[in-house]
Amino acid sequence: MPEEVFPIIISAADEVRSSSAYEYDNTLRGGRSHHVAIQRTQSGRGWFRDAAGTHDVPAGHAMLFSHDEPTAYGYPAGATAPYDLRYVTLMIGTLAPLLARLRTDFGSVVRMSDDSEASALFDEIGTRFKQRTFRDRLHEAELIHGLLIALYREQVRGTQTTDPIEFGHHYLRSHFRSPINLKLVAGKCAVSREHFIREFTRRYHESPGALLRRLRLEHARAMLAATDTDVESIALASGYTSANTFCRAFRQKFGHSPRGR
Known part of the structure; x- marks a missing residue:
């Protein structure tokens, strides 16, 4: 079967977690490298762990990962506020190099502030997936590409004051x-x-x-x-x-x- 080149959404949902029992180890998921998740913290906070250590994922931030890599994420031990999250899972297709560049330059935990272009596109993608209102596969791919570009641009703007x-x-x-x-x-x-x-x-x-x-x-x-x-x-x-x-x-x-x- 020919390899899928256009990115395509697999799932999208909102969840609320309030127990440290919520934890996933991506090495145990049995997933594939081209299955990628973008998971945004709506309120509360989560954590993400990779080779560099454990990172806080507060509201207005998102974690980026694939389903076969040596990373993990979950609800922080000792936290009291619910972890309200929104995620989109997709087959990344030919956008894999763009996602890899985003993670290489800025890490796997990135800003996605409430009023940003990236957040608006992320929400639109999730809503259109649930309502099945993408015009066609190319429209779906266009929005995913726009989201990754908007995320990259948001991280660049953030460095103007931080670095x-x-x-x-x-x-x-x-x-x-x-x-x-x-x-x-x-x-x-x-x-x-x-x-x-x-x-x-x-x-x-x-x-x-x-x-x-x-x-x-x-x-x-x-x-x-x-x-x-x-x-x-x-x-x-x-x-x-x-x-x-x-x-x-x-x-x-x-x-x-x-x-x-």
Whole structure:
């Protein structure tokens, strides 16, 4: 049978738990790696355990896991408030790399605040599943993809105050095709340009300027290989303010002009 490529919802429900007997070990579930759960705490709190330890999952947060991994979750021992949760289980299909990137960059416990785009999409997915109101399979896949993107965006925004250097890293990777500069990015992070460059380089072993140049040149080289677009348009689409600046950077990096060998 052909492998399913489009993500599809398997189940969605609300539950309220009030006993520490509520505990699941995913290694014992007999599930599959492409069966993934997104479980949001509506009120109260749960816990999630992985190789890094046990993590609190308070209201406005969600845990992400698959049904065959060495993780566990449940109701905290000693808690008194009910653990009100909402979950969606799905076959992840071709969105597995996106989910993996989300977990790699931000962990398996992520923010999903009440008024966020991610929370609205999560609730819509659960409601449409229960009411069978997806327009078609593509609509279902579109909403799941949008949810993962919204979750990623929410985590990036959160780092602006909790970890401005990490926020700057995500900002560069998301905006390199725009004519941004390091002074602007440092301002977004609310730190000085000098502090941003120093701490960024220490953490990522690459200066922010080097990352910006690399992303722009890799994007430009991909456009050159895939299209007949003129060099000036490629330069502008890759974040350069002029074709001359782009051509000079390209020759320094690759040893030849953009359209020459």
